[in-house]
Amino acid sequence: MTTEASSGFSARQLTGKAAPFIIVALVVTAVRTPLAATYPLAALLLFLWIVSDTLMLSLMARTAGRPSGHAILGVLAAASFTVWFSSPSDIREVLWGTPVIAGGMAIIILGHLAWATMRARRVLNAPENAANRWIAAASEILPAALVRLAVTELMVIHMALFRWGGPADVPANCRAFPYHKHLAPMCATLLVLAAIEIAVFHLLIGHWSRSMAVIMFVLSDVGFVYMVGLIKSFRFRPVLLTPEGVRIRAGFLIDQFIPLAAIGGIETSFAGDRVRDPATLDTSLLAWPNILLRLDQPMQRHSLLRGSKPFSIIGFRLDDPEPFVRLLLWRLGQKAS
Numbered sequence: 001m002t003t004e005a006s007s008g009f010s011a012r013q014l015t016g017k018a019a020p021f022i023i024v025a026l027v028v029t030a031v032r033t034p035l036a037a038t039y040p041l042a043a044l045l046l047f048l049w050i051v052s053d054t055l056m057l058s059l060m061a062r063t064a065g066r067p068s069g070h071a072i073l074g075v076l077a078a079a080s081f082t083v084w085f086s087s088p089s090d091i092r093e094v095l096w097g098t099p100v101i102a103g104g105m106a107i108i109i110l111g112h113l114a115w116a117t118m119r120a121r122r123v124l125n126a127p128e129n130a131a132n133r134w135i136a137a138a139s140e141i142l143p144a145a146l147v148r149l150a151v152t153e154l155m156v157i158h159m160a161l162f163r164w165g166g167p168a169d170v171p172a173n174c175r176a177f178p179y180h181k182h183l184a185p186m187c188a189t190l191l192v193l194a195a196i197e198i199a200v201f202h203l204l205i206g207h208w209s210r211s212m213a214v215i216m217f218v219l220s221d222v223g224f225v226y227m228v229g230l231i232k233s234f235r236f237r238p239v240l241l242t243p244e245g246v247r248i249r250a251g252f253l254i255d256q257f258i259p260l261a262a263i264g265g266i267e268t269s270f271a272g273d274r275v276r277d278p279a280t281l282d283t284s285l286l287a288w289p290n291i292l293l294r295l296d297q298p299m300q301r302h303s304l305l306r307g308s309k310p311f312s313i314i315g316f317r318l319d320d321p322e323p324f325v326r327l328l329l330w331r332l333g334q335k336a337s
Contacts, residue, residue, distance in 0.1 A: 020058040024051055028086045040094040044101070047087065052079040070115050070140075077112035078143070080105035116141040156252060159236065160229030168236050175241045175327060179250075179284075180234035181319040186286050187231040194224055234285075239318060241327060246293065248316050254283045256301060258293060258314060263332060266325055267292040274313065281311035289315030291325065 027050050030036060036043035055075045059067050067075075084105065087095060095102055120137035139147045170176040198220045206213040233251035240247040245259040267274070270292055275282055281301050282289055298310040318324055 020054050023054045024082065027051060031091055032088050037088075037090050040091045041098070044083075044087070044091050044094050044098075047091070048079065048083050048101070048105075051082050052076060055079050055082075070112075070119065073108065073112045073115060074143075077109045080108050113141065152252060156226055156229035156233070158229075159232050160225045163232065163236065168238050170238070170240065171242070173243055174247075176238040177241065177318050177320070177324045178235065178238045179316070179318050180238075182287055182317065183231075183234055183285060187234070191224075191227065191231065194227060198224060239316060239324070241324065241331070246328065248283055248314060250283050250285055250316075253285075256281070256283065256314065258295070258299070260331060262295050262297065262299065263293055263328075264296040265294040266328060267294065268321060268325060275315055277313065279311055280313040280315055281309070282315045284315060284317035287317050289317045290321050291316055291318060 027047055031043050031047050052075070055078055056072070059071060059075050063071070084092070084095065095105075117140075120140040123137040123140060124133055126133065135147060135151055168176055168178075198217075201220065202213055202217050205216050230251055230253070237249045237251055237255075239249055245257055245261075246263070248254065248256045248258065268291060274280060274292060275289060279298070280292070284290075292313055292315045295312050295314070298312045301309045301311055
Protein backbone atom coordinates (compact mmCIF):
# COMPACT_ATOMS: atom_id res chain seq x y z
CA MET A 1 0.00 0.00 0.00
CA THR A 2 2.79 2.42 0.90
CA THR A 3 4.72 1.66 -2.30
CA GLU A 4 1.66 2.22 -4.46
CA ALA A 5 0.87 5.49 -2.74
CA SER A 6 4.46 6.65 -3.13
CA SER A 7 4.51 5.72 -6.83
CA GLY A 8 1.22 7.53 -7.38
CA PHE A 9 2.53 10.63 -5.68
CA SER A 10 5.72 10.54 -7.77
CA ALA A 11 3.69 10.33 -10.99
CA ARG A 12 1.54 13.19 -9.77
CA GLN A 13 4.58 15.30 -8.98
CA LEU A 14 6.05 14.55 -12.42
CA THR A 15 2.80 15.58 -14.09
CA GLY A 16 2.47 18.73 -12.02
CA LYS A 17 6.07 19.94 -12.26
CA ALA A 18 8.10 18.48 -15.10
CA ALA A 19 5.58 17.92 -17.89
CA PRO A 20 4.25 21.53 -18.10
CA PHE A 21 7.75 22.93 -18.66
CA ILE A 22 8.40 20.42 -21.45
CA ILE A 23 5.06 21.07 -23.16
CA VAL A 24 5.37 24.86 -22.96
CA ALA A 25 8.95 24.70 -24.27
CA LEU A 26 7.80 22.60 -27.24
CA VAL A 27 4.98 25.02 -28.02
CA VAL A 28 7.32 28.02 -27.77
CA THR A 29 9.53 26.29 -30.32
CA ALA A 30 6.55 25.44 -32.55
CA VAL A 31 5.32 29.05 -32.84
CA ARG A 32 8.69 29.98 -34.32
CA THR A 33 8.32 27.66 -37.30
CA PRO A 34 7.54 28.90 -40.86
CA LEU A 35 4.06 27.36 -40.63
CA ALA A 36 3.24 29.48 -37.58
CA ALA A 37 4.57 32.58 -39.35
CA THR A 38 2.26 31.85 -42.29
CA TYR A 39 -0.83 31.59 -40.05
CA PRO A 40 0.00 33.85 -37.10
CA LEU A 41 -3.58 34.25 -35.76
CA ALA A 42 -4.18 30.51 -35.66
CA ALA A 43 -0.76 30.01 -34.09
CA LEU A 44 -1.58 32.63 -31.45
CA LEU A 45 -4.91 31.02 -30.55
CA LEU A 46 -3.37 27.53 -30.39
CA PHE A 47 -0.45 28.88 -28.34
CA LEU A 48 -2.79 30.52 -25.83
CA TRP A 49 -5.06 27.47 -25.63
CA ILE A 50 -2.28 24.90 -25.17
CA VAL A 51 -0.44 26.93 -22.52
CA SER A 52 -3.65 27.65 -20.59
CA ASP A 53 -4.79 24.03 -20.78
CA THR A 54 -1.37 22.71 -19.73
CA LEU A 55 -1.08 25.00 -16.72
CA MET A 56 -4.67 24.27 -15.70
CA LEU A 57 -4.10 20.50 -15.85
CA SER A 58 -0.92 21.01 -13.83
CA LEU A 59 -2.91 22.91 -11.19
CA MET A 60 -5.49 20.12 -11.03
CA ALA A 61 -2.74 17.51 -10.68
CA ARG A 62 -1.17 19.40 -7.76
CA THR A 63 -4.47 20.11 -6.00
CA ALA A 64 -6.19 17.38 -4.00
CA GLY A 65 -9.68 18.87 -4.29
CA ARG A 66 -11.28 21.51 -6.46
CA PRO A 67 -8.94 24.44 -7.25
CA SER A 68 -9.85 27.76 -5.69
CA GLY A 69 -10.96 30.74 -7.74
CA HIS A 70 -7.81 32.77 -7.13
CA ALA A 71 -5.66 29.77 -8.13
CA ILE A 72 -7.55 29.41 -11.42
CA LEU A 73 -7.24 33.13 -12.10
CA GLY A 74 -3.53 32.96 -11.30
CA VAL A 75 -3.05 30.12 -13.80
CA LEU A 76 -4.86 32.04 -16.54
CA ALA A 77 -2.76 35.12 -15.76
CA ALA A 78 0.44 33.06 -15.92
CA ALA A 79 -0.65 31.61 -19.26
CA SER A 80 -1.42 35.08 -20.64
CA PHE A 81 1.92 36.46 -19.50
CA THR A 82 3.77 33.42 -20.91
CA VAL A 83 2.13 33.84 -24.31
CA TRP A 84 2.84 37.57 -24.42
CA PHE A 85 6.44 37.27 -23.21
CA SER A 86 7.53 34.28 -25.32
CA SER A 87 5.72 35.01 -28.60
CA PRO A 88 7.85 35.93 -31.62
CA SER A 89 7.48 39.39 -33.13
CA ASP A 90 5.02 38.44 -35.91
CA ILE A 91 2.62 36.70 -33.51
CA ARG A 92 2.97 39.54 -30.99
CA GLU A 93 1.96 42.01 -33.71
CA VAL A 94 -1.17 39.96 -34.36
CA LEU A 95 -1.85 39.93 -30.63
CA TRP A 96 -1.68 43.74 -30.40
CA GLY A 97 -3.79 43.99 -33.54
CA THR A 98 -6.59 41.89 -32.00
CA PRO A 99 -8.11 44.03 -29.22
CA VAL A 100 -10.44 41.27 -28.02
CA ILE A 101 -7.59 38.87 -27.26
CA ALA A 102 -5.18 41.51 -25.95
CA GLY A 103 -7.88 43.14 -23.81
CA GLY A 104 -9.00 39.81 -22.37
CA MET A 105 -5.45 38.87 -21.44
CA ALA A 106 -4.88 42.29 -19.86
CA ILE A 107 -8.09 42.01 -17.81
CA ILE A 108 -7.08 38.57 -16.56
CA ILE A 109 -3.59 39.74 -15.56
CA LEU A 110 -4.86 42.92 -13.87
CA GLY A 111 -7.63 40.98 -12.12
CA HIS A 112 -5.12 38.49 -10.76
CA LEU A 113 -2.82 41.28 -9.56
CA ALA A 114 -5.69 43.08 -7.81
CA TRP A 115 -7.04 39.93 -6.14
CA ALA A 116 -3.57 38.69 -5.20
CA THR A 117 -2.63 42.09 -3.79
CA MET A 118 -5.66 42.05 -1.49
CA ARG A 119 -4.82 38.54 -0.31
CA ALA A 120 -1.17 39.50 0.20
CA ARG A 121 -2.25 42.50 2.27
CA ARG A 122 -4.31 40.24 4.54
CA VAL A 123 -1.32 37.94 4.95
CA LEU A 124 0.94 40.84 5.91
CA ASN A 125 -1.60 42.08 8.47
CA ALA A 126 -2.03 38.64 10.04
CA PRO A 127 -0.39 38.43 13.51
CA GLU A 128 0.70 34.81 13.22
CA ASN A 129 3.74 33.46 11.34
CA ALA A 130 5.49 36.85 11.29
CA ALA A 131 8.83 35.36 10.17
CA ASN A 132 7.51 34.06 6.83
CA ARG A 133 4.73 36.57 6.14
CA TRP A 134 6.62 38.31 3.33
CA ILE A 135 7.27 34.98 1.60
CA ALA A 136 3.61 34.01 2.00
CA ALA A 137 2.51 37.41 0.72
CA ALA A 138 4.75 37.19 -2.35
CA SER A 139 3.43 33.67 -3.00
CA GLU A 140 -0.05 35.15 -3.41
CA ILE A 141 1.15 37.19 -6.41
CA LEU A 142 3.85 34.95 -7.92
CA PRO A 143 4.03 31.14 -8.09
CA ALA A 144 4.94 29.77 -4.66
CA ALA A 145 7.67 27.51 -6.07
CA LEU A 146 9.27 30.49 -7.83
CA VAL A 147 9.17 32.53 -4.61
CA ARG A 148 10.75 29.72 -2.58
CA LEU A 149 13.45 29.29 -5.23
CA ALA A 150 14.21 33.03 -5.23
CA VAL A 151 14.36 33.13 -1.43
CA THR A 152 16.74 30.17 -1.36
CA GLU A 153 18.93 31.74 -4.04
CA LEU A 154 19.15 35.02 -2.11
CA MET A 155 19.94 33.18 1.12
CA VAL A 156 22.77 31.23 -0.53
CA ILE A 157 24.25 34.33 -2.17
CA HIS A 158 23.97 36.36 1.04
CA MET A 159 25.63 33.64 3.06
CA ALA A 160 28.40 33.17 0.50
CA LEU A 161 29.29 36.85 0.12
CA PHE A 162 28.34 38.62 3.35
CA ARG A 163 28.38 36.17 6.27
CA TRP A 164 31.95 35.48 7.35
CA GLY A 165 31.46 35.16 11.07
CA GLY A 166 29.01 35.37 13.90
CA PRO A 167 26.82 32.79 15.61
CA ALA A 168 24.82 30.08 13.92
CA ASP A 169 21.10 30.41 13.17
CA VAL A 170 19.63 29.11 16.42
CA PRO A 171 16.11 30.25 17.40
CA ALA A 172 15.22 30.97 21.01
CA ASN A 173 14.66 27.99 23.34
CA CYS A 174 16.59 25.69 20.98
CA ARG A 175 19.85 23.80 21.49
CA ALA A 176 22.25 23.57 18.55
CA PHE A 177 24.45 20.59 17.72
CA PRO A 178 27.10 21.09 14.99
CA TYR A 179 28.00 18.56 12.32
CA HIS A 180 30.33 20.60 10.10
CA LYS A 181 33.73 19.74 11.61
CA HIS A 182 34.06 16.39 9.87
CA LEU A 183 33.10 18.10 6.60
CA ALA A 184 35.71 20.89 6.83
CA PRO A 185 38.70 19.06 5.24
CA MET A 186 36.63 17.69 2.37
CA CYS A 187 34.93 21.05 1.79
CA ALA A 188 38.29 22.86 1.72
CA THR A 189 39.57 20.34 -0.81
CA LEU A 190 36.50 20.83 -3.00
CA LEU A 191 36.96 24.60 -2.96
CA VAL A 192 40.63 24.36 -3.93
CA LEU A 193 39.87 21.92 -6.75
CA ALA A 194 37.03 24.13 -7.98
CA ALA A 195 39.28 27.21 -8.03
CA ILE A 196 41.95 25.33 -9.99
CA GLU A 197 39.37 24.00 -12.42
CA ILE A 198 37.92 27.47 -13.01
CA ALA A 199 41.35 28.95 -13.74
CA VAL A 200 42.47 26.13 -16.07
CA PHE A 201 39.13 25.90 -17.84
CA HIS A 202 38.99 29.65 -18.44
CA LEU A 203 42.56 29.66 -19.77
CA LEU A 204 41.90 26.83 -22.23
CA ILE A 205 38.55 28.12 -23.46
CA GLY A 206 40.00 31.64 -23.84
CA HIS A 207 42.35 30.43 -26.59
CA TRP A 208 39.41 29.01 -28.51
CA SER A 209 36.60 31.53 -28.11
CA ARG A 210 36.65 34.76 -26.10
CA SER A 211 32.86 35.06 -25.90
CA MET A 212 32.51 31.45 -24.77
CA ALA A 213 35.25 32.02 -22.21
CA VAL A 214 33.31 34.96 -20.75
CA ILE A 215 30.11 32.92 -20.57
CA MET A 216 31.81 29.94 -18.94
CA PHE A 217 33.71 32.24 -16.58
CA VAL A 218 30.44 33.77 -15.36
CA LEU A 219 28.80 30.37 -14.96
CA SER A 220 31.79 28.89 -13.14
CA ASP A 221 32.03 31.91 -10.85
CA VAL A 222 28.34 31.64 -9.97
CA GLY A 223 28.80 27.95 -9.26
CA PHE A 224 31.79 28.70 -7.06
CA VAL A 225 29.79 31.28 -5.09
CA TYR A 226 27.00 28.75 -4.62
CA MET A 227 29.48 26.16 -3.41
CA VAL A 228 30.92 28.63 -0.89
CA GLY A 229 27.41 29.46 0.33
CA LEU A 230 26.48 25.80 0.68
CA ILE A 231 29.66 24.93 2.58
CA LYS A 232 29.23 27.88 4.94
CA SER A 233 25.60 26.90 5.54
CA PHE A 234 26.79 23.69 7.21
CA ARG A 235 28.12 25.77 10.11
CA PHE A 236 25.34 28.35 10.21
CA ARG A 237 22.50 25.79 10.09
CA PRO A 238 23.21 23.14 12.75
CA VAL A 239 20.90 20.38 13.93
CA LEU A 240 18.43 21.76 16.49
CA LEU A 241 16.71 20.25 19.49
CA THR A 242 13.58 22.33 19.98
CA PRO A 243 10.88 22.11 22.66
CA GLU A 244 8.65 20.36 20.11
CA GLY A 245 11.13 17.99 18.48
CA VAL A 246 14.32 17.57 16.46
CA ARG A 247 15.05 19.72 13.43
CA ILE A 248 17.58 17.85 11.34
CA ARG A 249 19.39 20.15 8.94
CA ALA A 250 22.20 19.72 6.44
CA GLY A 251 22.94 23.23 5.25
CA PHE A 252 20.46 24.33 2.61
CA LEU A 253 20.04 20.77 1.38
CA ILE A 254 17.91 19.21 4.13
CA ASP A 255 15.56 20.63 6.74
CA GLN A 256 13.43 17.86 8.26
CA PHE A 257 11.46 18.31 11.47
CA ILE A 258 10.76 15.25 13.66
CA PRO A 259 8.24 15.80 16.49
CA LEU A 260 9.10 14.35 19.90
CA ALA A 261 5.85 12.40 19.88
CA ALA A 262 6.94 10.58 16.69
CA ILE A 263 10.30 9.37 18.07
CA GLY A 264 10.14 5.76 19.26
CA GLY A 265 13.81 5.24 20.06
CA ILE A 266 17.44 6.28 19.57
CA GLU A 267 20.23 4.08 18.24
CA THR A 268 23.94 4.89 18.33
CA SER A 269 25.23 1.39 17.51
CA PHE A 270 23.79 -0.22 14.41
CA ALA A 271 24.72 -2.36 11.44
CA GLY A 272 25.12 -1.11 7.90
CA ASP A 273 21.92 -2.82 6.83
CA ARG A 274 19.96 -0.44 9.04
CA VAL A 275 21.37 2.58 7.18
CA ARG A 276 20.91 1.02 3.74
CA ASP A 277 17.35 -0.01 4.47
CA PRO A 278 14.84 1.66 2.07
CA ALA A 279 12.87 2.83 5.10
CA THR A 280 15.88 4.83 6.38
CA LEU A 281 16.42 8.45 5.43
CA ASP A 282 20.17 9.06 5.66
CA THR A 283 20.87 12.80 5.97
CA SER A 284 24.57 12.54 6.80
CA LEU A 285 26.84 14.11 4.19
CA LEU A 286 30.02 12.46 2.96
CA ALA A 287 30.10 10.34 6.11
CA TRP A 288 28.43 7.51 7.99
CA PRO A 289 25.65 8.47 10.44
CA ASN A 290 26.30 8.04 14.15
CA ILE A 291 22.67 8.50 15.30
CA LEU A 292 19.47 6.81 14.13
CA LEU A 293 16.05 7.96 15.27
CA ARG A 294 13.39 5.25 15.09
CA LEU A 295 9.90 6.62 14.44
CA ASP A 296 6.65 5.21 15.73
CA GLN A 297 4.98 5.82 12.37
CA PRO A 298 6.32 6.63 8.89
CA MET A 299 6.82 10.22 7.82
CA GLN A 300 7.17 11.72 4.35
CA ARG A 301 10.27 13.28 2.86
CA HIS A 302 9.30 15.34 -0.20
CA SER A 303 11.70 15.48 -3.12
CA LEU A 304 11.30 17.12 -6.52
CA LEU A 305 12.83 14.22 -8.45
CA ARG A 306 11.69 11.24 -6.36
CA GLY A 307 8.34 12.50 -5.22
CA SER A 308 7.40 11.65 -1.65
CA LYS A 309 9.60 9.09 0.07
CA PRO A 310 8.22 7.53 3.26
CA PHE A 311 10.71 6.75 6.01
CA SER A 312 10.45 5.26 9.48
CA ILE A 313 14.13 5.75 10.47
CA ILE A 314 16.22 8.88 10.01
CA GLY A 315 20.00 8.93 10.34
CA PHE A 316 22.38 11.85 10.75
CA ARG A 317 25.87 12.60 12.00
CA LEU A 318 26.93 15.02 14.72
CA ASP A 319 30.44 16.08 15.72
CA ASP A 320 29.68 15.23 19.36
CA PRO A 321 26.59 12.99 19.60
CA GLU A 322 26.69 12.23 23.35
CA PRO A 323 25.22 15.54 24.64
CA PHE A 324 22.47 15.33 22.02
CA VAL A 325 21.55 11.77 22.98
CA ARG A 326 21.47 12.58 26.69
CA LEU A 327 19.31 15.66 26.24
CA LEU A 328 16.95 13.95 23.81
CA LEU A 329 16.50 10.97 26.12
CA TRP A 330 15.72 13.38 28.94
CA ARG A 331 13.20 15.22 26.75
CA LEU A 332 11.56 11.94 25.76
CA GLY A 333 11.37 10.90 29.39
CA GLN A 334 9.80 14.21 30.36
CA LYS A 335 7.32 13.85 27.48
CA ALA A 336 6.34 10.32 28.57
CA SER A 337 5.83 11.36 32.19
